[in-house]
Structures are given as C-alpha cells and as structure tokens.
Amino acid sequence: MKTQLLGITLALSLLFSNSDTLATQHSTSMAEQLYTTQDAATPELAKAGSLTVGVTTITIPGPSLLKSKEERTLTLEVWYPGKHTVGAINATYTDVTRTKKSFTLQGSAFRDASPQDGDVSHPLIILSHGYTGYRSIMFYLGEHLASHGYVVAAIDHTDSTNSEVDFENGSGAGFQSTLLHRSRDQQATLDFFKKNGAPWNIDSKRAGVIGYSMGGYGALNTVGACHSFSEEVASAFGFKANEQKDILRHLNGCNAGLTNVDESWKAMVALAPWGGESGVISQLDKIRVPSLFIAGEQDDVSGYENGVKKLFLETGTKHKYLLVYQNARHNIAPHPAPKAAYENELGLGHYFEPAWNTETLNRINKHMILAFLNYHVKELSSFEEFLPKRENITQTKQQNGQLNQPWPGFKDRFGTGVLFFRGAK
Template identity: 35%
Template sequence: MAKHFYFSFFALLFLTALHNSYAQHEFLIGDALPDAPELTARGTYGVGVQTINLVNKNQLDVLSIKDGKGKMYDRPITIEVWYPALVPDGVEEIETYTQVLGRNGTEDRPVIPFTFNGRALRDAVAIKDNGKYPLVILSHGYVGSRFLFTYLGENLASKGYVVVSIDHTDSTYKDAANFTSTLANRSLDQLFVLNELDRLSAAGSGSFLTGLVDTDNTGLIGYSMGGYGGLNTCGAGYSSGALGFFKTMTGGSDALNKRGMDSEAYKNSIDPRIKAFVALAPWGMANGIWDANGLAGLKTPTLFVAGSEDDISGYEKGIKAIYEGAVNSDRYLLTYINARHNVAPNPPASATMKPGLHIDEYLRYADSVWDMRRINNVNQHFITAFLGIHLKDADYQEYLNVEPDANTGNWKGFKPRTSIGMELLHSTPAID
C-alpha cells in the first residue's frame, strides 16, 4: 500500500512537471514561428495581466436617440492591461482568456464562450524600478473585443510597454448594438481611456498602475472601426458628408458634429500625448468619412497595415487612399498581397472550426490566403520597430528603410527566402 502511494505520488509529480513543461513549450498565440522576422521575438520582461472596469460618466446614450435627441448615461468600459512584471521561478507564465462566439449585431447567433491560452501571468507584480513605460492603447473593430489581439498586447508588454486593450461598449461580440453607437463613441472611448490611464498612474490613485505609465509617450493601435476612431483621435476630422450620414441614421442627431473637421472643439481635442498611430485596415474612406481637408489634419506618424484585397474597408479607394491623402504625416503602408480585411486579429481558435457554426465565426479571425500566425509575427516585427522609434527613441529605422517590394528578398530582419508577398511604402510629410 505504501509503495503504491509513493509510486502514485511521484507519478503525479512527474506528470505535473511534464504538463508544465509542455504548456511552456507548446505553440501558443503570439509565439514566433521558425520563419518569424527578427523583432517578432519577445522582450526580456515577464508579462502581467489585469482587468479594470471603468465608467465614463454622463455620456450621450446614442442608442436612446429619438427625433434627434438622446438620454445621458454612465458608459461602462472594460480594459485589459498587460505590463512588465515579475514572474517567479517555477510559475507558469500562462493565462487562459475567455472569448465568445456569436452575436454580430443580431439576436439569432447565440453567445458561446470559448477559451485560449496566452503568455502572461494574471495579477503579477509590476516591475517599477526601471522608470515609467510608454503606453500603448489597442482598439478593436465592430464587432470585436479586448482579447482580439492578445498576441500583440503580450508581445509589446514584454518589450517594456504598458498595453491597454479596450472593450468598446455596444461593439463587442457580447453586446453588439446599432452601428451608430460605434460611429459616435470610438474616438471618445480612446481619449477617455488615455485620460483614465493618466489618472490611474498618478500618485495616490491606489492602482497597481501608480508610477508605471508614461502617458506623455502614447501609441494608439486601431483595427477596422478602431482605425476609424484612431484616425479621428489623431487629427483626421470627419467630413460634412460623414456628419450628414450620422444625422440621417439617428433621425436628426448632431452628436457627431463635435468630431468634424470644422469644429473648433474637435481641433482642441487633438492630444499631443499620442506620439504614434498604427492603423490596421481602418474603415471609412470608401464610405466618404474623410475628405482631403480631414486627411490633411493627420500629423501623427502613422503605420498603415492592409490587405490588398480588403473587401470591408477597401484598399485602393479605402486604406491606400487614406495613406496617400494623409499628406502631413510621416507614414508607412504595409500591404499583405492578396489578404483581405483580417490583418490584425489572433488566429482562429479550434472553437471557431466546429461543424455547424456560421462561417463568419471562423472568418472573423482567418484569412483565406495568409496564415494568421505569420501575419501576427510580421505585425509584431514592424510594430515593434515603428513604436520603438517614436516612443523609445530606439535605433530601428533600418527595419523600415527597406525596398518597397518584399519579393526582392532583402528586407532587414527577415530570414532568407521569407520576405515575400508584401509591400512597404513610405511617404514623408508635406510640412514639418
């Protein structure tokens, strides 16, 4: 009996150790593939993760608008925060995230939870002896969630950033509502979160973020509708046509006017703390959201990322047109040739591949030509270089000063035979 007990006990310890080793070394979302470019690799910091529930008080409830008028409410905003952290020896740097399938602005697709793993430690102790870290804000599309690009949040935190990903109320897989709420609130949510991180990092806030965040060095990353809002946040005011479109959709509301290019209040809202912007497949140009005057208002250094066959935001008349029209920004355009709209999300989890599910559950994450893990790695590489230059004064310019055509095989940081199928354009600002 004793022998059997000791055998079982040590067998359990062995299996536990084996499981832990496997969990540490199996491929997880965000890990580097063998052909990943150089700056994909994680940094030297351990990564902690925490959830914070915020409330933006006394906001217009766009969904309540009737005959041009709406009620005020306290708008809830949940954020996920990744940050440099202490990971004790022998403790797994593994976090299980819960995402959901389902709702896409309709009630006929049930919300179904699923889980996936990433490389972070929940509630880990933040490292504060290296000074404050630049802030990076992630803003998802319609629909999406704060867990849409964990591969990027974890990776940047390991390189010495505090990364905050927003759940945009009325725009997530759980609570998708009328599109007007997303149109009106996206840039407002981004600015609110920036101000809240400034508050939470201040002395006496009682938050684990106290003394951790340098909000004066902020990068904003927006995907699809997050890019739509981010462009506006960074200086591209909406056109009169966009304001009219919103007014028609809401039965007469002028609520979006305060984000229009002709609004003095809008011009005064452009926040100098945002030093760099990454626009992943930004939506709106093909729908007349900006005119030449609005695009000229974007002066923040910007990295655009697109698929050449984007059928949601459009490419030639959409994302590339924004790139070409943002004449006062130092800007880049990274294009995945033949990719469609999904140039930002995590790869599809196994839960999205079950028989009987709506195909869009899979296509929210997948591209029909590109391996999403490959796109994730390339994004990590170029975003590391771009943010490093603008937020950390890092000497990464050589990774962006490459020939436009990747098929030459000479892109800095790419392994032999792996720089293929992409294009990187660069334009300097018309003004200083």
C-alpha cells in the same frame, strides 16, 4: 479520533484555501493554444522581449453621448512589464465568437503579476478593436509589446463587442455608438492612465494608439483627422432625424472631441481602418503624428485603393508608412480563429484569410509595429533600419545569380507577398 478529525479538518482547509488556484489550473489546462513555435520563420522583432509580462483587467468610466444610455464604462485588459513569481500561472482569455460560441485562449502573460520595480517608465499603447470585437482580439500584440517595455491597454468598446451585438441577425445594434464613441473611448483611456498610471510606471507623455477597422476609424480622428457625416449619411447609419442636430455636433468632431490633438500621442497604427470609401473621414492633412497603415490589398470591408491607400496618401505627417499584404482581405489583425469559430461561416469569417496563414500575419504585425513604435515613441533611432527601404519584400535574383538581401530582420527566402511604402507630404 481527535487526531483523525484534525487531519480531516486540515485537509479540507488546504483544499478550500487552494480552490481558486486549482480552478485556475483547470481553466489553464483547458485553454486553447493558438500559436506554434517556429523560430526559423519568425522575424527578429517578432520574438518576445526579455521582460516578464503581467496582465490585469480593470474597468474605467467611459464617455456617453447617446441619450438612451446615460452611463458607459469600459473594461480594459492591461499588459505591463511585471515580476515573475515562482508557481505563477499563465493567463487565459475568454470571450465569444460573433455567433456567441464561448472559447478560452492560452496566453503567455501572468495574471495579476506585480508590476516591475524600479524607476524605468513605460510608454502607453492603446489597443482598439473593430465592430464587432473584444479587448483580447489582438492579445498577441499586447503581450508582445509589454515584453519589450510598453504598457498596453486594450479596450472592450461598450455597445460594440461580440457579446453585446446580435451580429448573426444583422441588427446593426451598437454601430451608432461605435461611430460616436470610438475616438473618445481611446482618449478617455489615455486620460485615465494620466491620472492613474503610477502602479504600472506609465509615462503617459509618450503614448500611441493602435486601431483595427473601426478602431482605426477612431484612431485617425484621435490624432488629428475629422469625421464628416451629412444628414443623409447619418440617416443611412440609423441616426434618427429628430436627433441629428445634436448628434452631428458630436459625430463631426475632430481630435477625439478636443480643441487640439493631445500632445501625448506620439504614434498611430491603423490596421484596415474603415471610413475611406464611405468618405466620412476628412482633414487628414492635419495629422502630424507618425502613422503606420496596415492593409490587405483585397480588403472588401474598408477597401484598399479608395479606402486604406487613400487614407494613407491624404495623411499629412511626413512620417507615414503603408504595409500591404498582397491578396489579403480585411482580417489582418485578429488572433487565429479559435475552434469554436469553425462551426459556421459567420464565426470563422471574423478571423479567416483565404490566402494567408493568420499566425504569419500576426508575426509580421508584431515585427513591424514594434519597429515603428520603438523608432517614433521611444525615439530609438536604430530601429529605423527595420522600416524597409525596398518596397517589395520578395528577394529577386541579381546579375551575379544571387538573391538580394531580405528585408531587415527577416530570414533569407522567408518573405514574400508584402509591400511597404514610405510617404511624405
């Protein structure tokens, strides 16, 4: 009898000691896989790097400029080069759509893996979502860059996430906080890792910021532009008249509230950045940080001709580039829509592109952004060749009847509908 009880006790002990692992395995098995393997269609630099990727979630202090909220914290998803452990389980990412439908997505990183050993330091990249959004909305990019030797910190911008904002009823809640805090959140994240980056071997003197939509609005300010809101425009965005004197003092700042641009910033990527059409971004000529703009030619949120293209043309750095997806609208940055988003138009509208496959957009983003960052952040001159010299990706027949060469890194006849411009001032 004692032997039988001992056996039962050991069995129960093993069951409960492994309960977390079993729950994680169940969660992983239920997660949605958004991506397919299409090696033949994948640009060279869109392929995963050689490094194992770890991911962890942390919370840091954030700036707070609204009197109604004395404290703000920022939740970060951090991807980093890590060590592979036998039996380690791939991470999943759980969030909600704009209509509050929950979903869980399968990732390729390993949750809470030990950081990579050694003396090699890694540049820091900040990922900044739009209004509304969530920190894993570009998880494909975070995992990809980490596999190529970057540490990537994606921010949940408090007051501006899908889970916090009643987007369905058009309340506009959190937009004032978005306008005030976006660039400061990006700078606060960099400042945190300057002091606390050792566990991930971060070289915080080499940093880049990637912003989508309102994240791009913030990124432009972070690297040197200014915000310019009149009292009338501030009122239109919900700021009360009796608060405007103090609010405008913060709202119309430059350099994420600093006197000068933080010298750690070595590159900026703005995907569909907002603010060009509304005229609230000024002094773009002061930007000296290498800048890559990515836009949909039919963007009906940020605008193209008087929106993203205008911002690109007015930016002062001599190292500036514009990647354009022809016939694309605004949703050129998020991961593909989860099944939960297909339940209604509002949910799907956060991800859907009428003329483009989102997985294709993600692959091209990975390829072009890695080329840009490797060239300008890691200063690897060989990657400059992946930034196209020919404006149109489409190959055309020459006099000899043969097609001209594809863009560097793209497969023969596998590219069309993309433009690339270089600019200098």
